[in-house]
Amino acid sequence: MSTIITMNDPLELEVKNFNFFYAGKNEPNLKSVDMPIAKKKVTALIGPSGCGKTTLLRSFNRMHDLYPGNRYEGEIRFHNDNQNLLDKEIDLIALRMKIGMIFQKPTPFPMSIFDNVAYGLRLQGLKDKKILAEKVEKALRGAALWDEVKDRLKDGASALSGGQQQRLCIARAVAVEPDVLLFDEPTSALDPISTLAIEQLIIELKEQLTVIIVTHNLQQAARLSDYTAFMYLGELIELGATKDMFVNPQERLTEEYITGRFG
Numbered sequence: 001m002s003t004i005i006t007m008n009d010p011l012e013l014e015v016k017n018f019n020f021f022y023a024g025k026n027e028p029n030l031k032s033v034d035m036p037i038a039k040k041k042v043t044a045l046i047g048p049s050g051c052g053k054t055t056l057l058r059s060f061n062r063m064h065d066l067y068p069g070n071r072y073e074g075e076i077r078f079h080n081d082n083q084n085l086l087d088k089e090i091d092l093i094a095l096r097m098k099i100g101m102i103f104q105k106p107t108p109f110p111m112s113i114f115d116n117v118a119y120g121l122r123l124q125g126l127k128d129k130k131i132l133a134e135k136v137e138k139a140l141r142g143a144a145l146w147d148e149v150k151d152r153l154k155d156g157a158s159a160l161s162g163g164q165q166q167r168l169c170i171a172r173a174v175a176v177e178p179d180v181l182l183f184d185e186p187t188s189a190l191d192p193i194s195t196l197a198i199e200q201l202i203i204e205l206k207e208q209l210t211v212i213i214v215t216h217n218l219q220q221a222a223r224l225s226d227y228t229a230f231m232y233l234g235e236l237i238e239l240g241a242t243k244d245m246f247v248n249p250q251e252r253l254t255e256e257y258i259t260g261r262f263g
């Protein structure tokens, strides 16, 4: 049994009766997950290590397809075009541009700052140099990095600090104007100042897109998110408005987790 809030917000995504099996497993790693994701809001996924947060996050842009034998059951409705994004026919490259991902450790490509951000735009077929430069600038501004890099766009991305590299990865994802960004513990490798910069950025990003974030840091979930989903042993236990859930959780397991009785 799980407790799921009835949402008044329009939905971006809707997970329905979803199971996920890693290759070779007969038992699902995610079990009967039903989960609405509100549009242009931040949803945090929390829960103890191994409960399936990253597995769920990676289902939204079909990252599991990179490894043979992984299997999905059920539906994930993408309301933007009302498709089940688990359909076999889905174009995965196009999907990953609409639903981008930021990893725990920054993953800049071994190329210049400019080329990192231009990468997806070029993949989309954009050739006009002027428009490309404008879009790269807009994305770098959107990721609060422009002022720091505008005089060295041709330098290699690896020369940036960890926090700057993470913002570069956000700029790269934002450049192709996604509907959703998935963040997998995006600040766990960063110092407190870089962490604050990324958190501020996530709050600004929800003006234009939907964010789903996995975090171990409950204060971060409370600071950033509109909705919080608590998972345990591959199941969604509770999904509620963050401000209510941290004060008044409905499920005993949620309460035990957020009060630190297990973790």
Ligand SMILES: Nc1ncnc2c1ncn2[C@@H]1O[C@H](COP(=O)(O)OP(=O)(O)OP(=O)(O)O)[C@@H](O)[C@H]1O
Binding pocket: 022, 023, 029, 047, 048, 049, 050, 051, 052, 053, 054, 055, 056
């Ligand atoms: N590639 C894989 N193959 C098989 N099982 C996996 C694989 N990756 C994860 N698992 C299993 O799936 C379950 C969920 O793992 P997942 O990484 O999604 O949890 P998590 O909540 O993100 O954990 P953490 O907070 O430690 O990152 C765990 O039991 C894990 O052992």
